[in-house]
Amino acid sequence: MKAKVLVARATFPDVLERLQQQFDVDSNQEDHIFSPEELQRRMQGKDAVVVTASEKLTAEVIAAHPQLKAICNVAVGYNNIDVAAATQAGVMVTNTPDVLNETTADYAWTLLMANARRVSESEHYLRAGKWKHWRFDQFLGADVHGTTLGILGMGRIGQAVARRSMGFDMQVIYHNRSHLAPELEARANNARHVSKEELLRNADHLVLVLPYSAETHHIIGAAELALMKPTATLVNIARGGIVDDEALVDALREGRIASAGLDVFENEPALHPGFLTLPNVVLTPHIGSGSEKTRRAMADCASANLVAALSGQRPPNLVNP
Ligand code: DGY
Secondary structure: OOOOEEOOOOHHHHHHHHHHHHOEEEEOOOOOOOHHHHHHHOOOOEEEEEEOOOEEHHHHHOOOOOOOOOEOOOOOEEEEEHHHHHHHOEEEOOOOOOOOOOHHHHHHHHHHHHHHOHHHHHHHHHHOOOOOOOOOOOOOOOOOOOOOOEEOOHHHHHHHHHHHHHOOEEEEEEEEOOOOOOOHHHOOOEEEEEEEEHHHHHOOOOEOOOOOOOOOOOOHHHHHHOOOOOOOEEEOOHHHHOOHHHHHHHHHHOOOOOOEEEOOOOOOOOOOHHHOOOEEEEEEEOOOOOOOOHHHHHHHHHHHHHHHHHHOOOOOOEEOO
């Protein structure tokens, strides 16, 4: 008998077809967001679920499905899953690391550049028909070249962000729980480990690349924003909850930092209404890893984890301790 799998969000049709050849698949190609009740109902009797960051696999959900063997997240971040509860219940949890590093780092730079040079703001101006003549002092932005890039969280994506700064003749400083090995620091444009306070005080452009956890919840709040330069820009491509959105809205409104590029939000898909009133933010809907090639690689990676988990092998990207 084929193992039963719930694929909770739409995926590439060919990826789904391959899964259907091996498993008895309940899919959601119309891609509606399951309510907690529907998720619970559709998980009944399933051996595994393939989910994204939108589905919350709480201890309660996990406990209600004792037959569950694996939760395969199509994302590198897995804060949507209670890994401790899964581990206790003997459920394997997997993610999709590495395949998205370069694409997500590209996107950090997209937001950084758009922010620094006020791309969104000036495009809105143009679309609103407000451009009447060229002006010498119009939409003056911040330089990127020759400035200091700060990175909070120096895992593989952080390092990929740092490497890209070489062409911009930037200095890189970073803060991370641990120092990178000297050869990795060298590859990351000679990145220098500094205290969190030094990072906040000295970065001209600060990129957040931290996983979300109880430890990193609101790691950027009012006190941290107050340490930053008034000319600094902030980019968040990681997870919303690491920034206190209320404090960020205040800082942007009062010009305590220059601008922010945000791909993730505390309560996404809901946005703090303050962001929508501010000209100095670039807002995008969690698309950091969203290139065609990378999303395919993520789907393939999650499938490989699923196949391994349900055939009694160790999945390549097991996250349980
Ligand atoms: C990830 O892989 O964690 C991305 O943010 C998509 O959820």
